[in-house]
Amino acid sequence: MRLYISPTDGVPIYMQIIQQIRRGVATGELVPGEELPSIRALADQLVVNPNTVARAYRDLETAGVVTSSRGMGTYVADTNVKSVKSERKEVLTPTVDSLIVESRQLRVPLSEVIDLVKDRELAHGPRAEAEKGSEVDRG
Amino acid sequence: MGQGQRQRKDRRWTVAETVIEVKGLGRTFGNHRALDGVNLTLERGTVLGLVGQNGAGKTTLIKHLLGLLRAEEGTVRVFGKDPVADPPGVLSRIGYLSEEGDLPMWMKVEELVRYSAAFYPGWDQQYCDTLQKEFGLSSSAKLGSLSKGQRARAGLLVALAFRPELLLLDEPSSGLDPIVRRDILGAIIRTIADEGRTVLFSSHLLAEVEQVSDRVVMVQAGKVVLDEELADVKETHHRIEIAFEQAVAAPIIEGAFGWQCEGNRWTAICRADIEDIQLAVDKSGGRLIRTVGVSLDDIFMARSGSKLG
Numbered sequence: 001m002r003l004y005i006s007p008t009d010g011v012p013i014y015m016q017i018i019q020q021i022r023r024g025v026a027t028g029e030l031v032p033g034e035e036l037p038s039i040r041a042l043a044d045q046l047v048v049n050p051n052t053v054a055r056a057y058r059d060l061e062t063a064g065v066v067t068s069s070r071g072m073g074t075y076v077a078d079t080n081v082k083s084v085k086s087e088r089k090e091v092l093t094p095t096v097d098s099l100i101v102e103s104r105q106l107r108v109p110l111s112e113v114i115d116l117v118k119d120r121e122l123a124h125g126p127r128a129e130a131e132k133g134s135e136v137d138r139g
Numbered sequence: 140m141g142q143g144q145r146q147r148k149d150r151r152w153t154v155a156e157t158v159i160e161v162k163g164l165g166r167t168f169g170n171h172r173a174l175d176g177v178n179l180t181l182e183r184g185t186v187l188g189l190v191g192q193n194g195a196g197k198t199t200l201i202k203h204l205l206g207l208l209r210a211e212e213g214t215v216r217v218f219g220k221d222p223v224a225d226p227p228g229v230l231s232r233i234g235y236l237s238e239e240g241d242l243p244m245w246m247k248v249e250e251l252v253r254y255s256a257a258f259y260p261g262w263d264q265q266y267c268d269t270l271q272k273e274f275g276l277s278s279s280a281k282l283g284s285l286s287k288g289q290r291a292r293a294g295l296l297v298a299l300a301f302r303p304e305l306l307l308l309d310e311p312s313s314g315l316d317p318i319v320r321r322d323i324l325g326a327i328i329r330t331i332a333d334e335g336r337t338v339l340f341s342s343h344l345l346a347e348v349e350q351v352s353d354r355v356v357m358v359q360a361g362k363v364v365l366d367e368e369l370a371d372v373k374e375t376h377h378r379i380e381i382a383f384e385q386a387v388a389a390p391i392i393e394g395a396f397g398w399q400c401e402g403n404r405w406t407a408i409c410r411a412d413i414e415d416i417q418l419a420v421d422k423s424g425g426r427l428i429r430t431v432g433v434s435l436d437d438i439f440m441a442r443s444g445s446k447l448g
Contacts (some may be wrong), residue, residue, distance in 0.1 A: 007349040010432015012370040040332050047324050049186050049351050050332040055370070101413075105428050 001029050005046050015049055017056035019091070025065055025076060026088040036066060036074040156183040158218060158305055158337045159204060165212030166199055166361075173199045175361040177213070181339060182409025183304075186331055188348030188369070189341040190435065191358035193441060197341040200358070201309050204339070205235060217305070231259055234253035234303030234330075236294045238310040244283035248276050248293055252300075259301035267300035274322065288319035295326055306330050312347065320347065327351050345435040348398035355435065357442065364442055374439055377413065380406045381420055381427040390423035392416060408433055 001024045005016055024030035036042070039057060043050040057074050060066045065087070068074040077086070103113045159181035166174040174196045181187050191197050202208045203215045206222030206229055215222060222229040242251065247272070256262040271278070274292040282290060291311065298306065306327070312320040328351060330336050342348050348355055348369075355372060357365035367375070381390060382404050389398040394411035405425070407418055413430055420427040 005350075007346045008436060010373060010434060012373045013350070014370055043328055044325070044334055047321060047328065047350060049328060049353055051184075051186075051353050052370075100428070105430070106424075107426075132241040 003046060005048060007048075014052045016057040017042075017046075017053065018059055019094070021056070021060060022065060022087060023091050024085065025079070026091045028084070030076045032076050032078045034076045036076065038073060054059070065135070157181070158183050159218075159339065160202070160216040160219075161200070161213065163213030164200070164203060164210055164215060165202075166196075166208065172361050174203075177358070177361070177363055179363070179366070181337060182272060183337050184331065185353045186338040186351055188352035188355045189339060189358065190343065190345060190348055190355060190439065191341075192343070196361040196379045197358060198309055199361075201307055201339075201341065204307060205233065206230065224281075231261075232304045234298035234301065234306045235293075236298045236306075236308045236311050238313045242282050242290060242294055244281075246282050247278065248280050248282065248296075249278035250405055251282060251293060251297060252278075253298070255297040259303075261303075261333070262301045264300075266302065267296065270296050270299060274357055288315050291315055292322060294321060299326055299330065304334075304336055306336065306338045306340075308338070310343065312342065312344060320344075323445065324351055329408055345439060349435050357439065365438070372435070372438070373432060376408055376410050376433045377416065377430045378406065378433050378437060379409050379416055379420075379427060380404060381423070381425040382428050383425045387425075390425055391422070392419045392423070397444070404428075408438055 001020075003017060005013055005015060009016065011019075018027045020031065021036070029077050030036075036057070037045065037052045042053045046053075057068065059076075061068055064077055066074050067077045091112065099113065100110075103110070108116075159179060161177055161179040164174050164177040164179075165172075177196070177200060177439065179200075189197050201209065203210060204217055204222060206217075206226050209223045217229050220228055220230060233446075237425070243254075246254065252267060252271070256264065257265070263335055266286060274289075274296060276289060276293055276296065280289075282293060285293065296313070298308075308323070310328070311323045315323075324347060327338050327340065330338055338378070352369050355365065355367060355369050356363055365372070379395065383390075386400075386403055387402065389407075392407070392409060392411070393409040393415070395409040398405055398407045411419075416430065417427055
């Protein structure tokens with residue numbers, strides 16, 4: 001999986017790394033047991049401070065997304081289907097949060113926001129069969 | 140591996156060692172106040188990005204750290220020593236690269252390497268050879284005939300090859316193409332990654348500073364106006380947009396600066412919690428219609444009213 005960093009984004013770089021790795025786990029692009037690049041290698045690749053990568057890995061470990069042992073590298077944690085599902089929701093949470101904040105600032109009631117979400121869902125057309133079940137196919 | 144290197148390697152395990160300590164530093168040139176009450180502490184293993192407009196005092200500050208200027212007011216300590224009182228004790232531990240390079244143009248690359256190797260006790264010839272190859276620098280090339288980018292690489296080569304404990308870069312990427320700039324950023328990262336060394340670099344390219352810094356210090360007219368962990372800067376600063384029923388004077392919101400008005404709307408950068416901002420906006424009779432994240436550029440522009448670089 002390749003990560004992309006935008007230094008001038010309002011989101012701190014360590015957070016961008018966290019979000020992208022979480023998304024990778026949620027989409028199944030990163031599979032349990034897969035080794036992540038070393039701190040040094042990822043810092044070199046992204047041209048970012050190794051301390052920043054270390055912070056992202058540390059937070060991911062605390063959140064149980066990755067595991068690491070001293071000197072042995074960092075691996076995607078063993079997750080079952082249920083936690084991949086919750087991981088997917090967690091990836092969506094910041095987007096939903098910003099929708100809530102913005103709708104409050106614009107004084108649009110929650111019921112109207114939910115209606116709008118449903119309207120937009122229809123506007124995007126039917127969902128693919130695989131998405132409906134929301135189970136992960138790692139085939 | 141030389142003995143000096145082994146000693147330094149051992150030192151990485153000590154915690155929170157202070158490498159730079161500047162207290163109340165002031166400097167006046169004629170009637171120009173170049174530095175005014177500057178405090179700066181830099182701990183080992185940190186990359187500090189120093190930003191500010193030309194003439195804000197960045198280079199004057201760096202010159203004090205190198206012992207090229209004596210502190211008229213306040214104190215400067217590097218590795219716990221006064222750089223003016225003990226120049227070799229301090230300078231032999233600092234890798235320095237300035238915008239102009241200050242390189243002897245008549246020398247060949249190999250002569251520059253020999254000259255520098257003699258000066259620094261911890262010179263690592265193997266590392267030097269590796270870097271020289273990586274930078275594509277020919278030993279027989281004269282510094283004066285190199286391109287600006289290659290000359291910057293030559294300067295970087297001798298600033299890095301003795302594996303300095305502190306790397307000071309004054310506008311290292313000014314006027315250089317993106318590929319050379321990437322080399323310089325890569326060198327900063329490698330310096331930190333290899334042995335937890337310390338870097339202070341000044342730049343007007345804020346995107347670069349955001350990319351590699353742990354901490355950012357912003358100077359303006361000789362004063363430090365921002366000194367914060369970079370990740371915190373982005374979490375504590377927001378761009379806010381407030382709408383009023385009619386045109387009003389700028390509202391009073393604590394932590395807000397760089398107010399701009401457009402019709403009934405005011406925007407600013409604000410260093411505060413969103414909840415507190417919301418409360419203050421409610422009190423002002425306005426409506427907070429948007430809060431978004433900011434970049435260093437946004438903060439800088441709001442602070443100074445102008446763009447950098």
